[in-house]
Amino acid sequence: MSIFKFHITQMGAYKPPLEGRDPHEHLLLDFNERTLPVCPMVKQAMIDFIQDDRLQCYPSYGNITEKLAQYCDVESEQVMITNGSDQGIDLIIRSACREGDEAIIPGPSFAMYHQVAKVENLKIIEPSYSKDKGFPKQTVLDAISDKTRLIVISNPNNPSGTVVIKEDILDIAAAAPNAAILVDECYFEYTRETVADVVDQYPNLLITRTFSKTWGLPSVRLGYVISNVENIRALLNVRGPYDVNQLAVVAIDAALSNPGYTEQYVKEVMEVSKPIFEDFLNEKGIDYWPSVANFIWTFPDNPDEIEKHLRAHSILVRPKADESGRVGLRINLGNKAQTESLIQTLSQII
Numbered sequence: 001m002s003i004f005k006f007h008i009t010q011m012g013a014y015k016p017p018l019e020g021r022d023p024h025e026h027l028l029l030d031f032n033e034r035t036l037p038v039c040p041m042v043k044q045a046m047i048d049f050i051q052d053d054r055l056q057c058y059p060s061y062g063n064i065t066e067k068l069a070q071y072c073d074v075e076s077e078q079v080m081i082t083n084g085s086d087q088g089i090d091l092i093i094r095s096a097c098r099e100g101d102e103a104i105i106p107g108p109s110f111a112m113y114h115q116v117a118k119v120e121n122l123k124i125i126e127p128s129y130s131k132d133k134g135f136p137k138q139t140v141l142d143a144i145s146d147k148t149r150l151i152v153i154s155n156p157n158n159p160s161g162t163v164v165i166k167e168d169i170l171d172i173a174a175a176a177p178n179a180a181i182l183v184d185e186c187y188f189e190y191t192r193e194t195v196a197d198v199v200d201q202y203p204n205l206l207i208t209r210t211f212s213k214t215w216g217l218p219s220v221r222l223g224y225v226i227s228n229v230e231n232i233r234a235l236l237n238v239r240g241p242y243d244v245n246q247l248a249v250v251a252i253d254a255a256l257s258n259p260g261y262t263e264q265y266v267k268e269v270m271e272v273s274k275p276i277f278e279d280f281l282n283e284k285g286i287d288y289w290p291s292v293a294n295f296i297w298t299f300p301d302n303p304d305e306i307e308k309h310l311r312a313h314s315i316l317v318r319p320k321a322d323e324s325g326r327v328g329l330r331i332n333l334g335n336k337a338q339t340e341s342l343i344q345t346l347s348q349i350i
């Protein structure tokens, strides 16, 4: 018999298909990452930190929260740094929910919400996104009960790329005042959609964001939560004092001092690469979900064959099934040259 809780022993691990990925060998369009290296100033700051013989000291975060709060246009007491937004998601769900509570997690969506909800042994209700209507607002509202303690709003949602308008988020927050409304703004820099300005009016709103995507730093694991002061204080009681490593703080400090490299990248992806790729999909008659993010969920007739062809040409994309089981390919976009290379390789088989 296991010493662990029975339901934990029955779960599967969250294992994203990361093995063998190499940015020097592949064009990585499978994890919604930034496809270009970070700016030299970020790298140099990390090198300087190591050269300065600081590795033997425990982390101390200095004014990073203040700097981040300024970037987010909120008060510093409304922000907390985390070990990736995955940790923010974990802390929020763990702190808000008890075993047996209900969690409304529209799907398909990012796997981590289910993973943490299962660890907490929550009852998961999963309304479906649809290509026509996007976020299933009414089904979410209808599913709210006395037991609802968590509602996840992934904005934009991964893999569908769909957006939820602010008014809909606030309607849901008002309809479920006893539930944590987890608004995942992982792709914020691509959309600029946020509810960060109303966390004081809606005390159940908790936003997670990250430096893993547009900022190009998933390897160092730095995310953050934005919420009202009371919620942040409570979450800080759960987060460990050193959960965020010092090199991550050094890296994002330098990144925040050099926002141009991110802004320029976002502009190229959204204003150049994405329209080119959408034109290609339209021209070839390939079905796809309209996306507000840097990735597009496409539904060609022969996804397996296309995925293999791309892989054989060192381009990685991510197969993802919709709610009916139909397999699509989620493809994130890089700069113009990378998008042209993607289109050229796709044209060989489509």
Ligand SMILES: Cc1ncc(COP(=O)(O)O)c(C=O)c1O
Residues within 6 Å of the ligand: 031, 032, 083, 084, 085, 086, 087, 110, 154, 156, 157, 158, 184, 186, 209, 210, 211, 212, 218, 222, 223
């Ligand atoms: C919607 C969404 N939220 C959160 C994450 C995880 O981000 P992080 O690297 O900050 O843990 C991802 C990563 O793919 C994501 O797609």
